[in-house]
Amino acid sequence: MSWPPTWARGPLNYCPWCMSPLVNDNPRCLRCGRHASEARLVLTSLTAGDMTREIRNDLVHRFGHDPIVDVRIERLVTSDNEALDPPRWAVLALHFLLPHRDRRAIIGDLVEEYAEIYGNCGRFAATAWLWWQATRSSIRLGVIAWLVGRVKRLIP
Amino acid sequence: MNKGRNLGEFERCVLFAVLRLREQAYGMLIRKEIQKQMSRDASIGSVYVTLDRLEAKGFVTSWDGESTPVRGGRAKRYFELTASGARALEEFDRDYMVLRRALTALSPRTAS
Numbered sequence: 466m467s468w469p470p471t472w473a474r475g476p477l478n479y480c481p482w483c484m485s486p487l488v489n490d491n492p493r494c495l496r497c498g499r500h501a502s503e504a505r506l507v508l509t510s511l512t513a514g515d516m517t518r519e520i521r522n523d524l525v526h527r528f529g530h531d532p533i534v535d536v537r538i539e540r541l542v543t544s545d546n547e548a549l550d551p552p553r554w555a556v557l558a559l560h561f562l563l564p565h566r567d568r569r570a571i572i573g574d575l576v577e578e579y580a581e582i583y584g585n586c587g588r589f590a591a592t593a594w595l596w597w598q599a600t601r602s603s604i605r606l607g608v609i610a611w612l613v614g615r616v617k618r619l620i621p
Numbered sequence: 622m623n624k625g626r627n628l629g630e631f632e633r634c635v636l637f638a639v640l641r642l643r644e645q646a647y648g649m650l651i652r653k654e655i656q657k658q659m660s661r662d663a664s665i666g667s668v669y670v671t672l673d674r675l676e677a678k679g680f681v682t683s684w685d686g687e688s689t690p691v692r693g694g695r696a697k698r699y700f701e702l703t704a705s706g707a708r709a710l711e712e713f714d715r716d717y718m719v720l721r722r723a724l725t726a727l728s729p730r731t732a733s
Contacts, residue, residue: 563666566673567669567673567698569695569696570647570648570669570685570695570696570697570698571648571665571666571669572693572695573688573692573693573695573696573697574647574648574649574652574665574692574697575649575665576691576692576693576695577649577689577691577692578649580691598664598665601664601666601667
C-alpha cells in the first residue's frame, strides 16, 4: 500500500472508511454514509498522546497491519498534526484582540473552521482565511481605530 | 443607536439562525447558517457581539458545551432562543408584514 494514502493528500476517489468508490466526486459515501473529510479530520485531529491502542488497532484494521505502516501512521499523526496547527501569530493576535468573555469560544470556532478548510482546500487557503477572519474579528482593534478616529476629528 | 428591546436587522438574522439550528446553535454554525440562508457574509466577531447583545436583552441564553481536539481543547458556547426571543421574532415579522401591506397598498398610487 502506498503512503500517505491518496485521500490524505489529493482528491478522493474512494471512501477511506469502507473503500467503496465515490460516485460523481460526491464526498459522502453512498454505501456507509460517512463523509470522506471525517476520516481526514480524525487523523489530523489526533495527537501523539491520543494514539491509544484502540485507535491504533482501528487504523491498522483500516489500512492493513504492517510495522512500516505502523511507524508511518505515528509519523503522519505527529508531523501532520504540527502542519495542521493554525498560524500561531494569528491565534496569538486573536487572543490579545478579542474581548475576554468570548475569546475561547471565538478562537475555538475559527480553529474548527480552519481544520475544515484545510481538509477541503489546503493549507494556503486555510491560513489566508484565518488571517482574514482574525483581522475582521478583532473587535477591540476596530473599537480602538474608531476611538482614534473620533479623537482625531476633535483635534483641530 | 440603542434599539432598546426592538430587533435590528442583523439581530433578526442571528435569532432566526439560532431558531433553525435548535440545540446545535453555536458560533461557527450560526455564522454558516446566516451565510447559507441569507446569503450574507458575517464575521464570527460580529456574530458574537450580536449574540452578547441579544443575551443582555434576554432573547437568548448561553452555556459552555464540550471541547473537542479539533478546537484545540476550547469549549463551544451554545445558544438557545428564549420565550421572549421567540416573541420578539414574531413581533418583528408582524411589523414587517404590516409595513409590506402598507407599501403594497401605496404602490399603485405612486405608479399612477
